[in-house]
Amino acid sequence: MPSTTTPLNILIIGAGLGGLSTALALGSDGHKCTIIDAAPSFGEAGAGIRIPPNSSRLLMRWGLDFEKIKKSKSERYHFLRWDDGNTLLEIPFVGKDYDAPYYLVHRADLHSALLEKVESMGVPVLPRKKVVEYDFDNKNVTCEDGTNYSADLLICADGIKSIARPLLTGKEDNPRDTGDVAYRILIPGEKLLADPELSELITKPCTTSWCGPDAHLVGYPIRDGELYNIVVCATNLSELPGEEWIVKGSNEELCARFASWDTKVQKLCKLSEGFLKWRLGDLQELTRWSNDAGTAVLLGDSCHPMLPYLAQGAAQAAEDAATLRACIRKISGQGVTLKEALLEYERLRKPRVTTVTKFTRTHQHILHIPDSSLQRRRDAAMAGGDHEDSPVFWGWRERRLWLFGCDAENLESVAKPLPGKGPGEGLAGEVVEEAEAEKGGDGGWVVRNVQEKAGEVVQGVKEVLGLNGGMEKEGPYSAA
Ligand SMILES: *[C@@H]1O[C@H](CO)[C@@H](O)[C@H](O)[C@H]1NC(C)=O
Ligand SMILES: *[C@@H]1O[C@H](CO)[C@@H](O)[C@H](O)[C@H]1NC(C)=O
Ligand SMILES: *[C@@H]1O[C@H](CO)[C@@H](O)[C@H](O)[C@H]1NC(C)=O
Ligand SMILES: CC(=O)N[C@H]1CO[C@H](CO)[C@@H](O)[C@@H]1O
Numbered sequence: 001m002p003s004t005t006t007p008l009n010i011l012i013i014g015a016g017l018g019g020l021s022t023a024l025a026l027g028s029d030g031h032k033c034t035i036i037d038a039a040p041s042f043g044e045a046g047a048g049i050r051i052p053p054n055s056s057r058l059l060m061r062w063g064l065d066f067e068k069i070k071k072s073k074s075e076r077y078h079f080l081r082w083d084d085g086n087t088l089l090e091i092p093f094v095g096k097d098y099d100a101p102y103y104l105v106h107r108a109d110l111h112s113a114l115l116e117k118v119e120s121m122g123v124p125v126l127p128r129k130k131v132v133e134y135d136f137d138n139k140n141v142t143c144e145d146g147t148n149y150s151a152d153l154l155i156c157a158d159g160i161k162s163i164a165r166p167l168l169t170g171k172e173d174n175p176r177d178t179g180d181v182a183y184r185i186l187i188p189g190e191k192l193l194a195d196p197e198l199s200e201l202i203t204k205p206c207t208t209s210w211c212g213p214d215a216h217l218v219g220y221p222i223r224d225g226e227l228y229n230i231v232v233c234a235t236n237l238s239e240l241p242g243e244e245w246i247v248k249g250s251n252e253e254l255c256a257r258f259a260s261w262d263t264k265v266q267k268l269c270k271l272s273e274g275f276l277k278w279r280l281g282d283l284q285e286l287t288r289w290s291n292d293a294g295t296a297v298l299l300g301d302s303c304h305p306m307l308p309y310l311a312q313g314a315a316q317a318a319e320d321a322a323t324l325r326a327c328i329r330k331i332s333g334q335g336v337t338l339k340e341a342l343l344e345y346e347r348l349r350k351p352r353v354t355t356v357t358k359f360t361r362t363h364q365h366i367l368h369i370p371d372s373s374l375q376r377r378r379d380a381a382m383a384g385g386d387h388e389d390s391p392v393f394w395g396w397r398e399r400r401l402w403l404f405g406c407d408a409e410n411l412e413s414v415a416k417p418l419p420g421k422g423p424g425e426g427l428a429g430e431v432v433e434e435a436e437a438e439k440g441g442d443g444g445w446v447v448r449n450v451q452e453k454a455g456e457v458v459q460g461v462k463e464v465l466g467l468n469g470g471m472e473k474e475g476p477y478s479a480a
Contacts, residue, residue: 006332007031011141011149013164014157015042015125017107018300018317020114021055022155024062025321027121029329035118036129036141036149038158042115046278047184048222048229049107050074050207053404055315057100058322059114061409069113070223072104072205077394079382082212085262089382091394093207098404104205104220106227110314131158134167136296153338154296155324157317160281162302168291175281178307180364181239182280183232183249185272189225198267201228210265213370215257217265230268231308232258233280235368245279282306282361285354289346294339297346299324304353309363310393312403316353319408323349326409348414356403358423359393365432366391374434381427388420391428396420 008031012019015037023033051059060066079088093102119125129149133142140150156164160175192198201208202225210217215234222229232254240247255269282305290297300317327341327348336344369375381391390396393403398419407413424432 008152008328010034010153010155011036011151012155012157013131013141014159014302015039015115016157016159016300017111017114017314018320019157020111020118021059021318022157022299022321022324023118023123024059024064024114025325026328027118027123028062029325033123034149034151035123035125036131036143037127038130040128042125042127043108043111046107047186048220048231049105049110049314050220050311051103051105051110052311052315053098053100053102054406054408055318056103058318058408060100064113064117066103069105069109070226072221072224074102074104074205074207074220076206078206078208079392080208080210080262082210082261085210085264088211088379089392089395104222104229106222109223131163134164136168136291137293139295155299156296156302157299159301160283160305162298165298165302168296168298169286169288171287173283173286175283175305178280178282178364179237180233180235180280180307182278182308183234183254183275184278185230185232185275187228187230187268187271189221189228191271192228195267197264209367210262211367212261214368216367219268230272233309235364240277240279247277249275249277280307282357285350289350290342294337294342297324297342304357306357307360307364309360309367310356312356312360316356319406319414320349322408323411323414326411348411352414355418355423362423362428362432363393366428369431374431378431389427391431
């Protein structure tokens with residue numbers, strides 16, 4: 001029911017999936033939202049995205065009409081060995097276990113449905129509004145075109161390369177290069193249907209992951225089988241050595257790299273045409289998400305970019321929006337101040353999202369083990385059924401329930417700690433350690449030139465503050 005709440009004027013910076021979900025959540029609760037974005041026009045790059053139950057439930061509740069989006073539904077998650085395609089693990093992903101569906105869609109379709117919905121609610125969504133000055137305490141911003149916006153609350157949903165983040169936390173921060181690169185590939189479904197060995201990938205929709213040395217491939221149909229989406233996730237430190245975050249990949253190179261993989265993988269590589277490679281970055285847990293005055297807050301990739309290996313990037317942003325909505329409701333319901341509401345949002349969201357981020361790092365290692373005794377131990381543990389020591393996050397029902405069963409508007413649900421062992425503990429932790437030792441790693445995070453890049457960002461921000469020039473916003477980078 002709209003408006004049990006004192007209506008606030010809210011300025012959302014960033015019209016990505018996180019910003020739009022937030023406008024939907026808060027707009028449908030009676031608040032007056034405005035969204036500004038630096039981009040000249042809206043749209044989503046990238047290809048497929050998974051909408052797990054913990055976000056589909058929220059988006060539906062806030063009025064997003066999934067009937068209007070052409071989609072596929074995932075009922076299973078299937079892990080395969082890289083060379084012979086033998087099953088390592090099959091997990092039921094049945095929406096009814098969580099009272100909400102697990103959808104597979106095109107990012108652009110989800111983005112435009114959200115955009116259309118919030119615009120129909122009367123939310124202005126304004127392009128070409130590059131913020132060149134933040135005055136968090138006075139709750140106003142200045143844009144490059146000279147326009148100013150003020151509000152009761154600023155919500156900064158401006159992505160992994162957030163300009164707001166270092167200004168709000170008061171600290172330089174270094175988005176980390178995870179060393180992994182994602183190739184995002186779309187193949188027309190009919191090409192798979194024409195091949196008996198591939199057709200089931202369309203006719204029996206599920207998520208499939210081939211796991212092999214230094215790479216895993218995730219495939220699933222979208223748009224009701226019109227397209228097959230593949231994300232190739234590869235650990236390769238020399239692959240994107242420069243400053244660029246997105247580069248073009250070639251089909252020849254792709255086919256050569258996977259020439260010794262499962263014949264299905266080889267065929268899929270041949271069917272794919274041009275594609276883009278995305279650098280995958282993330283960020284260590286921030287010290288804070290809101291300012292002292294309690295007038296500005298970070299949300300989504302701006303405060304917790306993560307690897308896409310749990311398909312939770314956009315979902316966690318939707319959860320942020322839900323928890324923020326519930327905390328803000330307490331302003332009129334229970335007489336808390338806006339500042340208290342923002343602190344509670346941060347207190348509840350930070351541990352949950354940090355746990356998810358750390359498990360995406362565990363998956364980075366678990367899914368990329370070269371054939372070895374370690375790999376055989378992993379496979380045996382994966383085959384051992386539904387249990388806490390399953391090295392795959394989803395391999396234990398209790399963890400799936402914690403992730404997919406959360407209703408992020410229910411504050412007790414958000415606060416629930418992960419059952420069982422944490423990231424880095426148990427077999428998964430051992431695997432990570434051994435994998436890192438085998439690679440001669442330092443057991444820590446890989447941080448390379450992105451650090452320098454972050455330095456530039458901060459320099460850019462300083463220039464912005466001096467009002468001589470601005471930062472380019474180049475698009476969504478965490479690609480979760
Ligand atoms: C922001 O608010 C302060 C205090 O009201 C005011 O002095 C300042 O001019 C405002 N800045 C902009 C860009 O509107
Ligand atoms: C925006 O605020 C700045 C600083 O307060 C001021 O100089 C400028 O005139 C304002 N622009 C508009 C369009 O109001
Ligand atoms: C890593 O990337 C480089 C540069 O693209 C390429 O030459 C090399 O073959 C890749 N290594 C692997 C194992 O794919
Ligand atoms: C396990 C759990 O918390 N499930 C909840 C998921 O969210 C729905 C509301 O949409 C609740 O009804 C479930 O209890």
